[in-house]
Amino acid sequence: MTATLGREALQAASVPHRTATTGTSRNYDSNGQLVFDRGEWVTLATCRSGDPDALFVRGAEQRKAAAICRRCPVQMECLADALDNRIEFGVWGGLTERQRRAVLRQNKHVTDWAEHLASGSEVAGL
Incomplete structure (x- = not known):
């Protein structure tokens, strides 16, 4: 199985010093990465507008939905949330339902996806 989202894309989704328009103060970790409250x-999600x-489609249309995610500044956070909450339907963080199930099956040891993805650790199934 070929996943839409690779490790490099996950890391690129966590751009240092991203700016936001929410009016809230920004928190950064020791590596200069923006830290979001849950x-x-x-x-900040691209799909919000x-x-x-368009994100709850079947078949070949899922590729178009995943393309929306590739341009999103919070792709990694979205994927982590979908994996942590075992969201069953739709494209989240660039992965389809089937791709997320495969990632979860192959990474049963992961208890906090936000932390795991942010650390740059390997993710089986991607």
Whole structure:
């Protein structure tokens, strides 16, 4: 199986010193990476301004949905949230339902996906 999202894309999604327009103060970790409160990333998601139904499609249309994610500044946070919460439907963080299930099956040891992805650790199935 070929996943839409590779490790490099996950790391690129965590751009240092990203700016936000939410009006809240920004917190950065020791590596200069922006740290979000749980759920805050949603306000910065690219898909927020589009048709939500575009992310809940089947078949070849899923590639188009994943392409939306590739341009998103919070792709990694979205994927971590979907994996942590075992979201079953739709394209989240650039991965389809099937791809997320495969990642979860092959990485049963991961208990906090946000931390795991941010650390740059290997993710089996991607």
